[in-house]
Amino acid sequence: MSQQLHVDENKCAGHALCTVIAPDLFEMDDRGKAIVIGQVDDANLAEAEEAVAECPALAIAMTSSGS
Amino acid sequence: MPGAGHRHDLVGLVSGRDGVLVVGASLAGLRTVHELRTCGFDGAIRLLGGEQTLPYDRPPLSKGYLAGTVGTEAVQLTSEEELRSLDVEFVRGVHARSIDLDARRVSCDDGTDLAFDRLVAATGGHAVTPQWVRDLPGPGVLRTVEDADGLRGLVRPGTRVVIVGGGFVGSEVAATLCSAGVRVTLLVDGDVVLGRLGPRVAGVFTDLLRRRGVEVRSHATVIDATPDESGVHLVLADGTTLEGDLALAAVGSAPTTAWLGELAGPHAAPMTVDRHGRAHERVWGAGDVTGTGHWAEAVRQARVAARSIVGREDRTTHRLLDEVPYAWTDQFEVKVQTLGRPAATDTFHPLPGHDVGSLCFSGVYSRAGQVTGAVMADRPQDLARMRRHLAAPTRVSAVLDDAVASGESA
Structure with a gap:
């Protein structure tokens, strides 16, 4: 099972915290x-989760896909 | 009987025995609720809002919402469904009038008293409304959705609007209305709009407004205004007069603290809070009520306050405590982002190769060689790097050298 990151363009206000947390x-x-440029894997999962939690505009979501 | 004890507990819960009362259904108020739940707080939460609307976002009110390019749904910060899932009791259309810290009660303008165990003040601010604007037609100021609706309903192409104040709101409204064909005169008390960005940066945005058709008048102060049959008649401090169909005062906001009594000083002083947002053993504050005035700061303070309430102190808490101040404004199609708290008198340095006149540039401010802030115009890709530079005391030479070394240029 892999995790997918999504940015809601309408909510994203360009604060760029995600690019600091998970460049x-x-x-x-x-x-x-903000745009997603990488794949979530075991090595960066914590950063991805942090970026989701930290987005001031609550614009980032992470969903599970596949199996 | 068993039911009675259970019922008693419920009443206790509803009256706020274990609960957090968030006063103000603002961005800060809503984010406090959100963060409390995210941090696992499972007590009762009551959110008190003065307006009848769901919590909404203010930045679009002077931009897309005023222009009519985005609607009500785009400014709503939440939904009934989300409020239910957050398990928050949302009381709308009710204002807090006073607080009794000993009795742990807030008295409201509908005659009710609300008990609390802990309270977060998030009543935000209100637009400063000069005497001269009070008798004029239209909302006179722009702070609420109602103000924006009122203003939007009164302007059409060719309408003559006089805006007083060249800060974020005044300049954004001028740009928005001018783009819609409205004839805008913008009065500023200094030389330029956005004066806090310093003369060099402020100058290019003042020029931009002028090029697009806004008549910007420097050193202009309104001392009186009267409505007349053709609109409004303004008298300026230098004795000149100005005619328009409408006038709008955009001269700042004041924290809404009258209800807070001893927790705020007299004369609309902001609420004083410590770095965790705490003002009292049981009271926290977040957002414009503390005198901050920026969106990102309201979010940051709300999260910090919620974390202080639940006693959560982890890496995220520390990053929030150390977050670099951030604000933005849209000047026509140019997004201007600022970091730090530079003073207008600080020295401005465009990054090597960046041309301020191109309206696509980044630069840093310095005082005595130390970086105090940064500005990015149409350069969002520089924001992350600038945040890192500003996270610790940095020499301005180091930032400029880094820009050369990384080969970044506009």
Whole structure:
């Protein structure tokens, strides 16, 4: 089972905290929205969870997919 | 009988014996509730809101919501469904009038008293409303959804609107209305709009407003205004007069603390809280009520307060306590993001290769060689790096050298 990160573009206000917490997973695009650039794995799962919890705009979600 | 004891417990719970009372259904109030539940708080929570609406977000009110490009759903911070899942009792349309710390009660304007075990003050702020604007048609200020609706309903292409105040709200409203074909005159008390960004950065945004058709008047102070048949007639301190269809005062906000008694000073002083948001053994404060005035700071303070209430002190708590102040404004299509608390008199340094006049640049502010803040205009990709630079005391030369070394240029 793998975890997928999603950024809700409508909620993302470009605070960029996720790119500080998990620079391998998020990047700011040129419109100031966070985009997902990496895959969640065992090594970065904690960072991913932290980014979800820390987003000031509550714009990041993590869902399980596959098995 | 067994039922009676159970019922007694329920009444105790509902009256707030174990509960947290959050006064103010603001961004800070709602985020406090959210963080309390996230941190596992399972006591009763009651959220008291002065308006009839669900908690809403204010930044869009001077931008997309005023322009009509986003609707009510885009400004709502939560839903009835989420409030149910947070297990919070939401009381709307009721204002706190006073607080009795010994009796642990808040008296409300509907005649009810609400008990609390612990209380979070999140009543935010209200727009400063100068005397001269009070008798004019229209909302006069912009703070609430009702104000935004009122203003939007009164303007159409060609309407002459005079905006007083060149801070975030005044300049954003000017940009939004001007883009909609409204004839905007913007009066600022200094030389430029966004004066706190310093003359060099503020200057380019003042020029941008002018290029797009806003008439920006410097060193202009309104001393009187009267409604007349054609709209409003403004008298300025230099003796000149100005005609318009509508006038809007955007001269700042004041914390809504009158109900807090001794927890706030006299004359609309902000609530004094410690770094954990605590003002008293049982009372915390978060958001504009503490005099901060920015969205991200309201979120940060709400989370810190909730964590203090439940006694959660982990890595996240520490990061929140050390978070670099962050704010943003939209000036037409340019998103301007700021970090830190630079003073207007600090020295501004664009990053090497960045051209301030291009309206796509990043730069840092310094005082005595130390970085005090950063600004990014249409450069969100620099935000993360700047946050890291500002997380600890840093020499400005180190930031500029790093920008060269990393090969970043606009």
